[in-house]
Amino acid sequence: MIRLDYFKRFKVKDILNDNIEEYEDVLVMGWVKTFRSSKNIAFIELNDGSSFENLQIVVLSPEEFPLDDIANGASLRVEGYLDKIEGREQSVEMKAEKIEVLGEAPEDYKLQKKRHSFEFLREIAHLRPRTNTFSVMNRFRSKMAYAIHKFYNERDFYYIHTPIITTGDAEGAGEMFRVSTLDLKNPPLNDQNEVDFSQDFFGQETGLTVSGQLQGELLATAIGDIYTFGPTFRAENSNTSRHASEFWMIEPEMAFCELDDMLVLMEDFIKYLFRYALEEAEEEINFFNKWIDEGRKEIIEEIIESDFGQITYTEAIEILENAEEDFEFPVEWGVDLQSEHERYLTEKHFNKPIFVTDYPAEIKAFYMRLNEDGKTVKAVDCLVPQVGEIIGGSQREERYDVLKEKMENEDMDLEKYSWYLDIRKYGTVPHSGFGLGFERLLMYLSGMGNIRDVIPFPRTPKSAEY
């Protein structure tokens, strides 16, 4: 009979940090990370997920313990006493007095006592959280999610929940996943022989959200400063290391805020998160710096120290046209900046993060505020070395007539977005907002090269296991 004592057990982290008061009759539970035994002594390294470091369990009389059932991956309940030791790698260890095997791990356990490739680990995403790298990553993810809330909470922003199920591909941000309860094999048809969505669950076509921005604007123009932080879905057939079909996005939206004011907040936000990672997730950052990308810590520190640059799109084009660099894609005013252009600007020309503002209206979304020149809009991309664009945002078009005209020019269904226009009709105010991909942030801070390795259960085209 196995006895569990949830509240009595100590977490490994607290034992290693000497954050406990009793050293006798200590109870721990966890999984075997590695196991060594000889005739008269055995060592078990136990990990319970509370820290990266393991607790070393020392078995002084192996024949009295059920060591045959212990293997890499097995779960144990161990009672014993703590021993502070000197001259070894660990300063504290536990001498076992009683070991219960909660769950054995047969020899086909796939996590071996050696390094595995990230590609292989993705195939066993149910077990990879138990590896060093992914336990670190999942703890880091949790800490950084908290940092986001902390930043906005300290600035009196309200955390709002925008809908997951929405009715429109709002801004052409991407293809939507359909949400429907219709019978796929035999859908109801209308007079034109098209699928009749009026008979669907919501009485209209619906899909998973591609952005919470439009609803975010509604809340911002009511309670001031808000942010969203939730899952976002894009049904694009994107096969890259930087795109996932399901990802988490942070989208702040500020009333009475113009573009230049927002840039201050954006820089502040980035630096706050980077500083938080160095200070509050030191163990994780050190791990990444050692095992994932050497020098990552220095890059983070440099960004915290730097003053972000700021140029307009037009200035960026001039710089690129005068650059002594062979670009694959030619540069001229009016074209969208390619990755190679963005990286040239932030890495070679400025060698620090920069804001590029005031893009041509044609290459940006309908809701961005038109400038006096009638050609450019108050858009901003924040470019950082090694990645390119990490944040995109804009001041929103708050003038009813201007917005309506732009929507008409893009053949949008004004009826469907009447609520969005209403905000400009009744007490309209200048407002601005931006979007940060949470996984992109984690990739940048960790140095991890593939988005599939910063989210526990990645969804990408042709892949939704686990």
Add this chain to the structure above:
RNA sequence: UCCCCGAUAGCUCAGCUGGCAGAGCGAGUGGCUGUUAACCACUUUGUCGCAGGUUCGAGUCCUGCUCGGGGAGCCA
């Protein structure tokens, strides 16, 4: 979606101009009085991604497909 590369033991990979399927690691067994991914000895391991084709003979050459990786586009 486009371009390039790849798929061989549980994992990482070698296998030349076509000729008997290999290594390291892991795992298993035994040994070892304090180990740090312990160490030493022995043992174990195959639908060569799938389907066709060429050939006396294909892991190797050809075609198609599937999946994976890198890059591009879309974007966060």
